Amino acid sequence: MTRATKYVALDVHQATTAASVRAETGQVIARTVLPTEAQALTEFPGGMRGAVPVAFEEGTQAQWLHDLLIPLVHRVVVCDRHGEKRRGNKGDRMDADQLSARLGRGELRAVYHGSAHRATLQELTRTYRNLVEDTTRVMLRLKALFRARAIPTRGKRLQSRDPSACNVQRDRQAKRGDRCGSGLNHGPGSAGCPQLSDENRG
16 A cells, blocks of 8 residues: 555444555545454554544444554544434444545544543443443333323323322322323332233233
């Protein structure tokens, strides 16, 4: 390869990594799939001449890969595309191609990865965000299940750990003569929150 700048993008997964190499002209000049292992990932850019900026997305292995490549390449850009709308076909190769194109155009905003001692904080932040997303997804599914049985679940009462919140909701249902009032019971360990009775589970 010539000494012109090569823009390298990596789409990293647990077992394999899709790589896309783009020339200064914007043309893709190489594509490959590498094992997500230190030796393969360091040898790949090591065989290129000229400046080699490398980009990949923020993720579980981002700090490890950043520290692995930073001594070997011209620049490492770790970007966070969380929440972005993805265009075109989805796939590892397409993701890598799109990333290398944006790297060449200077459109990627780097996430700070300057020191390894911040890795723990970044991992905790990422884990917290994933937990919030997973919890929200589960609560929405539970609300959908309750709505399918005509059980009101307004606001955050379904998520409340305070038994009084559940009691207030049950009392209101009883006053309205809501049919769900007779279909709920309180089992052991329910902390005062309503549960579906056996006759209403089917």
